[in-house]
Amino acid sequence: MNPFDKIPSAYKFTLKQLSIKTGKPEHHLLIMALDDLNEKFRHSLLNTKPSITHQSTKVTHHLSSDYCLSQLEIIPKDGQLGILLRSDQGIFITKHTYKNLVEALTALGESASVREKWIWTAITGNYPVVIAQKKPSHTPHLWLGQNTACKMFNSQSNNPRQYSLTTTLPMQKMCKICISNYNHLKNCHLDIKVVNGIIVGPLYDNALF
Structure with missing residues (x-):
């Protein structure tokens, strides 16, 4: 089985776009990303300071980005597109909207540091057919x-x-x-x-x- 087949569609789309822009094969870009992750992990092992995670019990509009990509969904919003998040805290939707699926799919592939700046609004109701x-x-x-x-x-x-x-x-x-x-x-x-x-x-x- 090819491991590339298990990569979520949003990441595949981002890889294709990066491959076109950089001229590098998609599998080379994956290796570069893994090398970067390995380097960050190595530095984290050298850091002896304890890591403390503060988790608020209140629902805020700024959420941490420690969720899986599979928890994000592109949905219709205000005549354009938005991103929905399913989490243990509830269901949220981004304040920002996207003009088309290409923009929204590209947003799903953004780094954690970028996604941490997203503003979310809690929503309730039944999930409709899209x-x-x-x-x-x-x-x-x-x-x-x-x-x-x-x-x-x-x-x-x-x-x-x-x-x-x-x-x-x-x-x-x-x-x-x-x-x-x-x-x-x-x-x-x-x-x-x-x-x-x-x-x-x-x-x-x-x-x-």
């Missing part, structure tokens, strides 16, 4: 936070910039691979209802976004 679609007349895809259920953006032939996200349920049939893959997902936060290939629910009055 649809990724190129045009209203094109096949709709089930969005799972960082990619479609059919892993559409794993292919370089599909440009995320051309797709938009919406919580409006489409009238046409969904991507068959999306529905098939969804049926095999475990511990999914969505509980969609499909009739003849068309998503008909759920519909919430108190949706998260």
Whole structure:
């Protein structure tokens, strides 16, 4: 099994962009990142001062960045896109918005020091179905936070910039691979209802976004 296949889509996208800008192969960039991490770890072992982590019991708008990338999801927000965080403290959404999926996916790959500056707002409600679609007349895809259920953006032939996200349920049939893959997902936060290939629910009055 190729370890590169297990890298989250947001990181794969960032690697592709860096590879294009620097002219270096993606696997070389990964090795450079691991070398940098190893160097930081070596220095941390040489530091004899005890490390103390202060964890506030109050919910604040500034959260630490010690969460996994898998906890972040790109969602529709105010006509653009936002980033949602699922944590033990609750569900939060970024104050900042992004114009398109390329900007949002790039933001997911930002360093911890950059993400620590993000401002979050706590939100409550039920998680709605999110649809990724190129045009209203094109096949709709089930969005799972960082990619479609059919892993559409794993292919370089599909440009995320051309797709938009919406919580409006489409009238046409969904991507068959999306529905098939969804049926095999475990511990999914969505509980969609499909009739003849068309998503008909759920519909919430108190949706998260």
